[in-house]
Amino acid sequence: MRKYCHRGLLLLLLLLPTVAYAGTRIVEGSTTGRYYNEVWKIWSEEPISVYVDEKGNTYIEGGEGLIYARGILYAGERQKFIELLRKGIKWAETARKEQLEITKNLGSFMKERSYGDKYGIKLTFFSANKGNQTDVILDIVDFDNTFDTITLYLNPSQAQELIELLEKVPQTLKDLKEYEKKSKTLLK
Numbered sequence: 001m002r003k004y005c006h007r008g009l010l011l012l013l014l015l016l017p018t019v020a021y022a023g024t025r026i027v028e029g030s031t032t033g034r035y036y037n038e039v040w041k042i043w044s045e046e047p048i049s050v051y052v053d054e055k056g057n058t059y060i061e062g063g064e065g066l067i068y069a070r071g072i073l074y075a076g077e078r079q080k081f082i083e084l085l086r087k088g089i090k091w092a093e094t095a096r097k098e099q100l101e102i103t104k105n106l107g108s109f110m111k112e113r114s115y116g117d118k119y120g121i122k123l124t125f126f127s128a129n130k131g132n133q134t135d136v137i138l139d140i141v142d143f144d145n146t147f148d149t150i151t152l153y154l155n156p157s158q159a160q161e162l163i164e165l166l167e168k169v170p171q172t173l174k175d176l177k178e179y180e181k182k183s184k185t186l187l188k
Contacts, residue, residue, distance in 0.1 A: 023053055023054050023176075023180070024051050024052065024053045024054075024059075024176070025051060025052055025172050025173075025175060025176040025179070026049060026050070026051045026172075027049070027050040027051060027052065027165050027166075027168045027169060027172045028168065028172070029161075029164070029165050029168070030047055030048060030049045030165070031047075031048045031154075031158050031161035031162050031165060032045045032046060032047055032048060032158060033045075033046055033048050033062060033138060033152030033153055033154045033158055034046070034135075034152065034153040034154075034155075035063065035067060035150065035151070035152055035153075036151070036153075037067075046062060046063040046064065046067065046150070046152060047061075047062075047063070047064055048060065048061065048062050048138075048152065048154075048158075048162060048165075049061045049165075050162075050165045050166060050168075050169065051172075052169050052172050052173050052176060053176075054173075054176055054177060054180055055075060056075035056173055057072055057073065057074055057075055058072070058073040058077075058078045058081075058166065058169050059071065059072055059073075059143075060072075060073070060121060060138075060140065060162075062138065062140050062150045062152050063150045063152070067150055068142075068148060068150065069140040069141060069142040069148045069149050069150040070140070070142050070143060070144065070148075071109070071119075071120055071121035071140040071141070071142070071143065072109075072111075072119070072120065072121075072143045073109055073121065077109055078166055078169060080107070081107075081109065081121070081123075081166065082163050082166050082167065084106045084107040084123050085123070085136060085159045085160075085162060085163050085166075086163065087106060087125075088106055088123065088125050088136035088156075088159055089136075089156045089159050089160060091104075091125050091127070091134070092125075092127070092134035092135075092136075092155075092156045093156075095127035095131040095134050096131040096132065096134060097131070098131065099130035099131045100127050100130075100131050101127055101128050101129070101130065101131070102125070102126075102127050103124060103125070103126050103127075104124070104125045105122075105123075105124055105125075106123035106124055106125050106136065107122075107123050108120070108121075108122045108123070109121045109122070109123075110122055110141070111143075117146045118141060118146070119141045119142060119143045119146050120140075120141060120143070121138065121139065121140050121141075122138075122139040123136055123137070123138060123139075124136070124137040124139070125137075126153070134155065134156065135153040135154055135155055136153075136154045136156075136159045137151060137152070137153055137154075138151070138152045138153075138154060139151050140152070
């Protein structure tokens with residue numbers, strides 16, 4: 001019995017710093033985007049998730065494993081990002097009705113480091129096949145390692161699912177702040 005108690009206590013102590021200082025919380029839910037693998041010449045569905053930190057920054061993760069990147073939207077940028085996704089969905093309807101084929105920049109949330117490389121998220125609208133294929137292209141350059149990049153194609157329903165995740169950010173941030181406050185109070 002004593003042996004198991006020590007193991008449990010050790011496990012708790014190992015996990016405690018991660019929980020107490022995590023400072024981020026994942027938004028409940030996820031969506032996907034399509035990724036084109038240039039080497040294998042195939043399309044695959046890749047997961048997209050969203051999380052938030054205690055400063056109010058929003059992070060969008062795309063992909064998994066070797067094909068993975070995390071983009072950041074600073075505290076005041078999330079609403080503008082949502083508006084641009086909505087604009088992309090509206091443009092998809094117009095492109096379909098008018099049979100348009102076009103690639104057009106929607107907006108950029110790229111930031112430059114002092115030594116010149118860039119990180120962040122860029123949105124592009126894409127329409128092909130006389131408006132039958134419409135996507136918002138999400139280019140993500142990881143904020144921690146600019147060699148980690150991913151380009152995901154979101155059809156209108158996937159773009160809407162991403163909007164729904166981003167709209168949950170305020171509640172998730174509120175929950176995170178309450179949790180952080182509770183953790184600090186309980187672990188004095």
